[in-house]
Structure formats: C-alpha cells, structure tokens
Amino acid sequence: MMSQHALTGKHVAILATDGVEQVELVQPRAAVEGAGATTELLSLRSGTVQAMNHDVEPGDTFTVDRTVAEASPDDYDALLLPGGTTNPDKLRQDAAAVGFVKEFVATGKPIGVICHGPWTLVEADAVRGRTLTSYPSVRTDIRNAGGTVVDEAVVTDNGLVSSRNPDDLPAFCAKIVEEFAEGEH
Numbered sequence: 001m002m003s004q005h006a007l008t009g010k011h012v013a014i015l016a017t018d019g020v021e022q023v024e025l026v027q028p029r030a031a032v033e034g035a036g037a038t039t040e041l042l043s044l045r046s047g048t049v050q051a052m053n054h055d056v057e058p059g060d061t062f063t064v065d066r067t068v069a070e071a072s073p074d075d076y077d078a079l080l081l082p083g084g085t086t087n088p089d090k091l092r093q094d095a096a097a098v099g100f101v102k103e104f105v106a107t108g109k110p111i112g113v114i115c116h117g118p119w120t121l122v123e124a125d126a127v128r129g130r131t132l133t134s135y136p137s138v139r140t141d142i143r144n145a146g147g148t149v150v151d152e153a154v155v156t157d158n159g160l161v162s163s164r165n166p167d168d169l170p171a172f173c174a175k176i177v178e179e180f181a182e183g184e185h
Contacts, residue, residue, distance in 0.1 A: 008036035019086030083115025159185035
C-alpha cells in the first residue's frame with residue numbers, strides 16, 4: 001500500500017474533453033490527489049467539460065484549468081488519459097492535444113490510460129512496440145498501430161499503465177499511484 005504522501009510535490013495533467021467517462025476522470029484524480037499530487041484538467045478549450053456516465057447519460061461538469069494548447073509536458077510529472085468513447089475521439093482530432101501527448105510520451109514520464117483513452121495514444125504514434133490493454137473496440141487500432149494488446153485488469157509497460165474499463169479502476173488507481181511515484185522510466 002502506497003503512502004498517502006507518495007505523490008507529494010508531483011503535478012499530474014489530466015487530458016479530457018466533453019464526453020469523458022465521469023468515473024474514469026473522478027476516481028483516478030481522487031487516487032493521485034489522495035496520495036499528495038496536484039492535478040490540472042487540460043482540455044481543448046477553457047470553461048468546463050461535460051462528463052458522461054456509461055457514455056450516454058450526462059454526468060457532472062468539470063472546470064478546465066488550462067487549455068492543452070497552453071500546456072507544456074515540462075510542467076507535469078505524469079499524465080492521465082481517461083476514456084469515454086467521444087472524449088478520445090475528439091482529442092485525437094485536435095493537433096494541440098495529439099502534439100502534447102506525443103511530446104509527453106517522449107519525456108519518458110508515466111502515463112495512465114483507461115478504456116477508450118488509448119485512441120489518443122494511437123493517434124500520437126505512441127503505442128508502437130508497447131504492451132497495453134483497452135476497451136475491446138480499441139484493440140484492433142492498437143494492434144494496427146504496432147502495439148501488443150493483452151486482456152488484463154491492469155498492464156504496465158515502462159511507465160505506461162493501462163486498464164480496460166471502469167471495473168478495473170481499483171487496480172488502475174493503485175498502479176498509477178505506484179508508477180507516478182517512481183517517475184521517469
């Protein structure tokens with residue numbers, strides 16, 4: 001069990017936009033903040049992000065701290081990419097979001113991604129040669145982009161932590177705290 005202070009002084013970026021799966025934003029954010037990290041919600045535009053429950057039911061709105069276009073990977077120690085089907089689909093069509101993710105991956109800093117979140121990694125050419133998991137409908141895209149897919153609750157590959165769906169959140173949250181505490185890989 002990680003200390004509640006394991007992430008003290010760490011700054012975690014959460015990249016999401018409208019359509020983010022609420023539980024995949026809220027639970028990992030609570031886990032890293034509970035371990036002492038500060039988080040910033042980055043999005044495509046300022047204002048708020050409309051979260052969803054089960055992809056189709058509107059959930060809560062969340063205040064955006066900074067646009068991804070204004071953000072630099074240098075400002076963060078780790079990155080969280082929650083899912084929801086429309087969230088990563090919108091992110092992967094945005095040059096600033098894809099560029100940020102590509103630059104972040106190049107730093108070697110840890111990344112947590114869940115459910116449909118890997119779509120943004122695929123767009124950033126960041127799964128080639130990596131092993132990860134995802135929601136079933138994303139797996140062909142990962143394989144086509146040069147990644148290896150396994151069907152496990154949580155998979156770690158050199159600082160890249162991935163999970164399949166909200167049922168995996170307990171394992172995912174524990175593993176991201178551990179990997180984020182380790183830092184660059």
